[in-house]
Amino acid sequence: xxxxxxxxxxxxxxxxxxxxxxxxxxxxxxxxxxxxxxxxxxxxxxxxxxxxxxxxxxxxxxxxxxxxxxxxxxxxxxxxxxxxxxxxxxxxxxxxxxxxxxxxxxxxxxxxxxxxxxxxxxxxxxxxxxxxxxxxxxxxxxxxxxxxxxxxxxxxxxxxxxxxxxxxxxxxxxxxxxxxxxxxxxxxxxxxxxxxxxxxxxxxxxxxxxxxxxxxxxxxxxxxxxxxxxxxxxxxxxxxxxxxxxxxxxxxxxxxxx
Amino acid sequence: xxxxxxxxxxxxxxxxxxxxxxxxxxxxxxxxxxxxxxxxxxxxxxxxxxxxxxxxxxxxxxxxxxxxxxxxxxxxxxxxxxxxxxxxxxxxxxxxxxxxxxxxxxxxxxxxxxxxxxxxxxxxxxxxxxxxxxxxxxxxxxxxxxxxxxxxxxxxxxxxxxxxxxxxxxxxxxxxxxxxxxxxxxxxxxxxxxxxxxxxxxxxxxxxxxxxxxxxxxxxxxxxxxxxxxxxxx
Numbered sequence: 001x002x003x004x005x006x007x008x009x010x011x012x013x014x015x016x017x018x019x020x021x022x023x024x025x026x027x028x029x030x031x032x033x034x035x036x037x038x039x040x041x042x043x044x045x046x047x048x049x050x051x052x053x054x055x056x057x058x059x060x061x062x063x064x065x066x067x068x069x070x071x072x073x074x075x076x077x078x079x080x081x082x083x084x085x086x087x088x089x090x091x092x093x094x095x096x097x098x099x100x101x102x103x104x105x106x107x108x109x110x111x112x113x114x115x116x117x118x119x120x121x122x123x124x125x126x127x128x129x130x131x132x133x134x135x136x137x138x139x140x141x142x143x144x145x146x147x148x149x150x151x152x153x154x155x156x157x158x159x160x161x162x163x164x165x166x167x168x169x170x171x172x173x174x175x176x177x178x179x180x181x182x183x184x185x186x187x188x189x190x191x192x193x194x195x196x197x198x199x200x201x202x203x204x205x206x207x208x209x210x211x212x213x214x215x216x217x218x219x220x221x222x223x224x225x226x227x228x229x230x231x232x233x234x235x236x237x238x239x240x241x242x243x244x245x246x247x248x249x250x251x252x253x254x255x256x257x258x
Numbered sequence: 259x260x261x262x263x264x265x266x267x268x269x270x271x272x273x274x275x276x277x278x279x280x281x282x283x284x285x286x287x288x289x290x291x292x293x294x295x296x297x298x299x300x301x302x303x304x305x306x307x308x309x310x311x312x313x314x315x316x317x318x319x320x321x322x323x324x325x326x327x328x329x330x331x332x333x334x335x336x337x338x339x340x341x342x343x344x345x346x347x348x349x350x351x352x353x354x355x356x357x358x359x360x361x362x363x364x365x366x367x368x369x370x371x372x373x374x375x376x377x378x379x380x381x382x383x384x385x386x387x388x389x390x391x392x393x394x395x396x397x398x399x400x401x402x403x404x405x406x407x408x409x410x411x412x413x414x415x416x417x418x419x420x421x422x423x424x425x426x427x428x429x430x431x432x433x434x435x436x437x438x439x440x441x442x443x444x445x446x447x448x449x450x451x452x453x454x455x456x457x458x459x460x461x462x463x464x465x466x467x468x469x470x471x472x473x474x475x476x477x478x479x480x481x482x483x484x485x486x487x488x489x490x491x492x
Binding site for chain 2: 042056090
């Protein structure tokens, strides 16, 4: 029986889709059978980030409305044989799907996949309710900014009210140089405010922009962000993985010259 | 009330229940009157007919059919022989006739779809779509995430980055033409062609207008030239 994980944040632009793409791809790299579902109906992005936009024939709404079978709508990833994408519909809106329908869909997919990753839309309205309906675990993504943390807090409250079994925090786009200067909240500060278990810290890395534009998730490659995402995947599988030294090259530079 | 002639409706036509005793000439007059008075109600359609209540020979049936022809707008396409009572054969025959007529109608629909077009001014942005029973001419661009679906041809006087589906009810002779052809997907009939996997960068703009058409289950995109245009079958 598979596990359904929803990637959510409340605030937009903090990296839900990037996280979904990288966590999904990372788990597939670790030989798990994974399906990514884009639940952001009307503003679909996950297909673009995964580089699979040109393969879309059927979408989530087609499946829910019975226009096609689930198998017909699943797009097999071009790189990893155990990775699939169920794209969202672009010409519809969030009301095209109900939480009950999402629950039924994830129940069906659980039988065949190890992990079902749901990319949640920003906001706390219908799209959010659809995405969390069938989820066993939530990954809450935030950046170290007060507004994003405030929204994450709201989301965690809603998840608790909906009896989410497990909630984990991902802090995204952390800049160690700013933290050191005292211009940015540290990971510890964020965890202290939100009081949920941390599962990963991803540094701000321009390689993310490159990988997003190329439609090629960077999880598992030699960049700092790639390593951080791979560590998150291992922690999802239950492994104990030490946290990265995000000071990276800069601290070495400083150690010699600073 | 005179019940010597009764018209009864059935699945694919009517049954005429005739008085057994009545003189045939008298019966003919009654049939004429009955159909004439129900002309409006019965309407104008292709139907099958069967007879009940009275033994009729071939000449008598012919006479009755002539009367119906004169006194109604119905078109009798089949006479059911009750002596055979082979309804299966009958049903199959009717089905074949109906199918043939539907095909004919469908053919006409495809024909009109290929010949008529609707004009749209302005660009289609992501999430917007146009669906048409005819052809579509867009004076503007079709951006990525936008869709154009038409039973006929699609012509875009601009760039296409999104998806275009021409001949969507199965017309493989339909085409898609654009001044700048860089689509996500082109579909013709039920054939789907997708763009090559690009690495981030946008393909360079096309310098010349191109046309996408289907041949042997594949979709081809070529610059518009006299040869290509001559091969179009719409």
